[in-house]
Amino acid sequence: GESVGLHLPTLSVQEGDNSIINCAYSNSASDYFIWYKQESGKGPQFIIDIRSNMDKRQGQRVTVLLNKTVKHLSLQIAATQPGDSAVYFCAENGRGGSNYKLTFGKGTLLTVNP
Amino acid sequence: DTGVSQNPRHKITKRGQNVTFRCDPISEHNRLYWYRQTLGQGPEFLTYFQNEAQLEKSRLLSDRFSAERPKGSFSTLEIQRTEQGDSAMYLCASSLYGVHEKLFFGSGTQLSVL
Numbered sequence: 001g002e003s004v005g006l007h008l009p010t011l012s013v014q015e016g017d018n019s020i021i022n023c024a025y026s027n028s029a030s031d032y033f034i035w036y037k038q039e040s041g042k043g044p045q046f047i048i049d050i051r052s053n054m055d056k057r058q059g060q061r062v063t064v065l066l067n068k069t070v071k072h073l074s075l076q077i078a079a080t081q082p083g084d085s086a087v088y089f090c091a092e093n094g095r096g097g098s099n100y101k102l103t104f105g106k107g108t109l110l111t112v113n114p
Numbered sequence: 115d116t117g118v119s120q121n122p123r124h125k126i127t128k129r130g131q132n133v134t135f136r137c138d139p140i141s142e143h144n145r146l147y148w149y150r151q152t153l154g155q156g157p158e159f160l161t162y163f164q165n166e167a168q169l170e171k172s173r174l175l176s177d178r179f180s181a182e183r184p185k186g187s188f189s190t191l192e193i194q195r196t197e198q199g200d201s202a203m204y205l206c207a208s209s210l211y212g213v214h215e216k217l218f219f220g221s222g223t224q225l226s227v228l
Contacts, residue, residue: 034216034217036219041221042221042222043118043120043205043207043219043220043221043222044157044205044219045219046216046217046218049216089156089157091156101159101162101170102157102159102217103159104156104157104158105156106154106155106156107154107155107156
């Protein structure tokens with residue numbers, strides 16, 4: 001069935017390095033994608049989103065890239081800090097229009113070493 | 115704190131007991147969602163409300179589960195005759211319906227069924 005998946009379950013980086021977290025999706029009807037950060041014991045925290053009519057969007061220290069040709073999404077975190085250590089999920093809406101009923105991937109655990 | 119609030123944060127119960135969780139969304143948000151998350155997995159959609167109307171329920175939501183949002187504000191999720199397989203984090207999210215709709219999650223209720 002349609003699903004959102006992640007290439008790497010864990011990622012370990014040094015403080016100050018850039019991090020790249022990847023995500024593959026299979027639902028060609030998806031037109032909205034989101035990255036969430038989840039720290040231990042907390043709910044997912046919205047980081048950045050992108051619509052399918054864009055291929056790049058930048059936020060504060062974060063950039064999301066969307067490649068619709070290969071159905072791939074990535075999250076780039078610049079100058080990674082210890083506070084960035086968390087599980088990162090990509091999610092997609094699986095349909096056009098409203099953004100409810102998100103489908104989440106399994107998540108990537110990012111560990112930032114001081 | 116004006117985010118999504120969930121109570122209780124933790125609930126331990128014995129198999130067969132009924133439990134009820136509460137979610138208070140962000141005040142101006144007209145949509146409210148329930149998701150379930152098990153260890154190492156991304157959240158899975160259970161159901162959502164627009165104002166007081168429950169518009170969709172996932173197949174994951176068995177007959178033992180019922181959700182309400184009687185006045186279009188807070189919501190409750192009740193699980194009857196709990197089973198060990200119900201052990202999970204129950205997440206509530208809210209959003210303001212529209213083109214730029216974003217889901218904001220609460221910290222969840224961790225349910226342990228013994």
